[in-house]
Amino acid sequence: xxYQWDFRFLLNFVPGLLKGLGVTLxxxxxxxxxxxxLGILIALAQKSKSIILRGLALVYINVFLxxxxxxxxxxxxxxxxxxIPLKLSSQTTAIFTLTLSLGGFIADxxxxxxxxxxxxxxxxxxxxxxxxxxxxxxIMLPQAIxxxxxxxxxxxxxxxxxxxxxxxxxxxxxxxxxxxINLHSFRPLETYTIVALLYFIIIWPLIVLMRYLEDKYxxxxxxxxxxxxxxxxxxxxxxx
Amino acid sequence: xxxxxxxxxxxxxxxxxxxxALSNVSFELEKGRVLAILGPSGSGKxxxxxxxxxxxxxxxxxxxxxxxxxxxxxDPSTNSPLNFLAGRIGFVFQDLQLWPHMTVLKNVxxxxxxxxxxxxxxxxxxAFEICxxxxxxxxxxxxxxxxxxxxxxxxxxxxxxTTEPVLILMDEITSALDPEVVLEIASIIKDLSASxxxxxxxxxxxxxxxxxxxxxxxxxxxxxxxxxDMPDLHSLSSLxxxxxxxxxxDEISRRDNHV
Numbered sequence: 001x002x003y004q005w006d007f008r009f010l011l012n013f014v015p016g017l018l019k020g021l022g023v024t025l026x027x028x029x030x031x032x033x034x035x036x037x038l039g040i041l042i043a044l045a046q047k048s049k050s051i052i053l054r055g056l057a058l059v060y061i062n063v064f065l066x067x068x069x070x071x072x073x074x075x076x077x078x079x080x081x082x083x084i085p086l087k088l089s090s091q092t093t094a095i096f097t098l099t100l101s102l103g104g105f106i107a108d109x110x111x112x113x114x115x116x117x118x119x120x121x122x123x124x125x126x127x128x129x130x131x132x133x134x135x136x137x138x139i140m141l142p143q144a145i146x147x148x149x150x151x152x153x154x155x156x157x158x159x160x161x162x163x164x165x166x167x168x169x170x171x172x173x174x175x176x177x178x179x180x181i182n183l184h185s186f187r188p189l190e191t192y193t194i195v196a197l198l199y200f201i202i203i204w205p206l207i208v209l210m211r212y213l214e215d216k217y218x219x220x221x222x223x224x225x226x227x228x229x230x231x232x233x234x235x236x237x238x239x240x
Numbered sequence: 241x242x243x244x245x246x247x248x249x250x251x252x253x254x255x256x257x258x259x260x261a262l263s264n265v266s267f268e269l270e271k272g273r274v275l276a277i278l279g280p281s282g283s284g285k286x287x288x289x290x291x292x293x294x295x296x297x298x299x300x301x302x303x304x305x306x307x308x309x310x311x312x313x314x315d316p317s318t319n320s321p322l323n324f325l326a327g328r329i330g331f332v333f334q335d336l337q338l339w340p341h342m343t344v345l346k347n348v349x350x351x352x353x354x355x356x357x358x359x360x361x362x363x364x365x366x367a368f369e370i371c372x373x374x375x376x377x378x379x380x381x382x383x384x385x386x387x388x389x390x391x392x393x394x395x396x397x398x399x400x401x402t403t404e405p406v407l408i409l410m411d412e413i414t415s416a417l418d419p420e421v422v423l424e425i426a427s428i429i430k431d432l433s434a435s436x437x438x439x440x441x442x443x444x445x446x447x448x449x450x451x452x453x454x455x456x457x458x459x460x461x462x463x464x465x466x467x468x469d470m471p472d473l474h475s476l477s478s479l480x481x482x483x484x485x486x487x488x489x490d491e492i493s494r495r496d497n498h499v
Contacts (some may be wrong), residue, residue, distance in 0.1 A: 127326050200441070
C-alpha cells in the first residue's frame with residue numbers, strides 16, 4: 001500500500017503550529033539563559049574554598065546528571081505540589097526543570113574546561129608577577145573557552161530537543177500542539193513530518209553557527225597545531 | 241673578592257601526602273654562578289626547584305634569598321611564598337608553558353604590562369631588545385607552535401627576562417632536544433651568567449651540566465649526596481657511590497650514542 005501524502009489540511013493549523021513553535025523557543029531560550037548562569041555559579045561553587053559549597057555543588061551535579069528530564073518533569077509537576085503548597089504552571093515547571101538539568105551539565109563542562117588546562121599555564125603567569133585574577137582572565141579563560149564552547153553549544157541543542165518532553169505535562173509547545181492536531185485530523189504522518197521539519201529549521205542553523213563560531217572566532221586566533229587538533233574533533237565534515 | 245650569597249637553603253624538607261620528596265637539604269649559592277641540580281629520576285630535583293621558586297609550601301627548614309639589598313626568608317610559616325618571589329625569580333618550565341593563544345610578542349610583553357605596569361610602548365621596546373638578544377626577533381609575530389623547539393626555548397627565556405630577575409631556574413629544559421639546540425641553550429645560559437644572573441639548571445645529563453655549570457648539587461632519594469664543584473672523572477673513587485653510579489651510567493649512555 002502506498003501512503004497518500006496530503007499536507008493541505010495542515011494549512012488550518014498554521015497559527016497553532018506557529019504558536020507551538022513560539023512556546024518551544026520561549027521555553028528553550030529561557031532555560032538556556034538561566035541554566036547557563038546557574039551552571040557557571042555551580043562551577044564556581046565547586047572551585048571555591050568553602051567545603052560546604054563544594055559539597056553542595058558536587059551533590060547537585062551528580063543528582064542532575066543522573067536523573068532523566070522526563071522523570072524530573074513529572075516529579076516536579078505532579079509530586080512536588082503534594083509535598084509543598086506550591087503549584088507552578090506547566091510552562092513554568094518545564095522551564096524550571098530544564099534550567100536545573102542544563103545547569104548541572106554546564107557546571108560540569110565549565111569545571112572540566114578549567115581543569116583541562118595544565119597547572120603550569122597559571123604558574124608561569126604567577127611567577128612573572130601577574131596577579132591571579134588577571135592570569136585567570138587573560139591566560140586561563142581564553143583557553144578554557146576553546147574547550148568549553150563546542151560542548152556548551154551541544155548542550156544548548158540538546159536542551160531545545162528536550163523541551164519536547166514538556167508535552168507530557170501539557171505545555172502547548174510544538175509536540176503537544178501536534179498531538180492535539182492529530183486528535184482532529186487523524187493524519188499523524190504529515191503532522192509529525194512537519195514538526196520534525198520545524199525542529200530541524202530551529203536547530204540546524206544553531207549547528208552551523210556553532211561551527212562558524214569555532215572556525216572563525218576561536219580557531220583562527222590560535223596556532224596551527226591547535227587548529228588541526230580541534231578541527232579533528234569537531235569539524236570532521238570539513239576535513240574529511 | 242668574597243662573592244655574596246644569593247641563596248641559602250637550610251635543612252629543607254618537603255612531603256607530599258606522607259611521601260618524603262626532599263629531606264634535610266642544605267646548601268648555599270653565590271651570585272652569578274651557574275648551579276646544576278643532578279640526580280636520577282624521582283630524586284626530587286624538580287621538587288627542590290619548585291621549592292626555591294616558591295610554588296611549594298615548605299615542611300621544615302628555610303630558604304634565605306638576597307636580592308640586592310633585600311633579604312627574604314621563606315619558612316614553613318610563610319603562606320604562598322610566591323607573593324614575595326614573583327618577578328624576582330624567573331622559572332623556565334620543562335614543557336615551557338608558553339601561552340598558546342598569544343603571539344610571541346604578546347607572550348613576552350604580558351608580564352611587564354600586567355605585573356611591571358609598563359606602558360605598552362615601553363614593554364614592546366623592551367621585548368624587542370630582549371628578543372634581539374636571543375635572536376628571535378624574526379619570530380615575534382608568530383604563535384609559539386609555529387616555532388621550532390629551540391626557538392620556543394628562547395621565547396620562554398625571553399618571557400622570563402622581562403621582569404629582570406636576578407635568579408633564573410630552569411627545569412630539564414634540554415631533555416628532549418637535539419645536540420645542536422643543546423649547544424645553543426648552553427651558550428645562552430653562559431651569556432645570562434656573564435651578565436650577572438644566577439642560574440640553577442635541573443638536568444640529568446652530566447655532559448650538559450659540565451658545559452654550563454661551575455657548581456653542582458646531586459640528589460638521591462630526596463637527600464643531598466654531593467655539593468661542590470663539578471666532579472672530575474679522574475677522582476671518581478672519592479665520590480659518594482650513588483654519584484659514581486650516575487656518572488658511570490651517564491658516560492656509558494653517552495658513548496653508546498656516539499657509536
